[in-house]
Amino acid sequence: MSQHDDFVLTTPRLLLRQWQEADAAPFAALTADAEVMRHFPAVLSRKQSDELLALLQEGISKRGWGFWAVEKRNTKECIGFTGLNPAVNTPYPDAVEVGWRLSRDHWGNGYAPEAAKHSLRFAFDKLELPEVVACTTLENFASQRVMQKIGMRNCHENFKHPKVDPDSPLSEHLLYRITREEFESISP
Numbered sequence: 001m002s003q004h005d006d007f008v009l010t011t012p013r014l015l016l017r018q019w020q021e022a023d024a025a026p027f028a029a030l031t032a033d034a035e036v037m038r039h040f041p042a043v044l045s046r047k048q049s050d051e052l053l054a055l056l057q058e059g060i061s062k063r064g065w066g067f068w069a070v071e072k073r074n075t076k077e078c079i080g081f082t083g084l085n086p087a088v089n090t091p092y093p094d095a096v097e098v099g100w101r102l103s104r105d106h107w108g109n110g111y112a113p114e115a116a117k118h119s120l121r122f123a124f125d126k127l128e129l130p131e132v133v134a135c136t137t138l139e140n141f142a143s144q145r146v147m148q149k150i151g152m153r154n155c156h157e158n159f160k161h162p163k164v165d166p167d168s169p170l171s172e173h174l175l176y177r178i179t180r181e182e183f184e185s186i187s188p
Helices: 021-032 044-064 109-125 141-149 182-188
Strands: 008-010 014-017 067-072 078-086 096-102 133-137 170-181
Touching: 008 109, 014 109, 021 044, 021 078, 044 067, 067 096, 067 109, 078 109, 096 109, 109 133, 109 141, 109 182, 133 141, 141 170, 170 182
Parallel strands: 096 133
Antiparallel strands: 008 014, 014 067, 067 078, 078 096, 133 170
């Protein structure tokens, strides 16, 4: 366990925290849900999900930040993840991206923008980043709406995702970004 493992970001309704053993089953259900994974190349097997969870956990332990587990404060239920990650699969591999993935029964409640906005606050206040990026497929309108709600703008720098078959309709991605100054101008 590292010094970063007990770090928690708190929003009015959510905790963004390090992953726990009890999160493995809800995370596996999330990554096996075809609707949740519609804008990704494939759903994940339990083994693949557990491997991804271990990578997410390791990243947080090492860096002190990453794609944190999102827990509803009132129920203590893990509903997915939100946070920051190195943007290695974008045209800006030295950048940091903000991202989210929530279980389907928690869509439409404003959890993604709430958690993502707190992740941006962490990126700008604690990591002192000059900007943060985000990306998604052309057809993922829900994620694009979240990006817009948190103040990000489409850069009009579409790119082919390096881990997706170039012939796949999921290959082309939109790139959004927000600078620290832009975030400060819209956030109290």
